[in-house]
């Protein structure tokens with residue numbers, strides 16, 4: 540996974556295409572990310588007991604990583620990410636500005 544928590548991402552598909560948001564959570568096993576204020580869905584919850592009202596709850600739905608693009612914090616562009624391996628470890632690099640991100 541090239542996307543990490545707290546990354547800024549650009550949504551490239553779906554109803555929120557073109558929007559930007561912050562990654563709140565990453566689900567590695569399913570390759571999905573939860574992005575702040577993106578892909579919100581209303582879900583109605585039915586009353587379970589008599590006399591209770593049904594509720595509308597707003598939930599966040601995770602997006603597949605292929606539908607988001609990382610925004611490089613260094614150059615501010617939606618960029619592809621590469622890796623650079625040095626003695627100090629493995630770093631993510633922006634393919635546009637070549638800086639570590």
Ligand SMILES: [Zn+2]
Nearest residue numbers: 611614633636
């Ligand atoms: Zn960059």
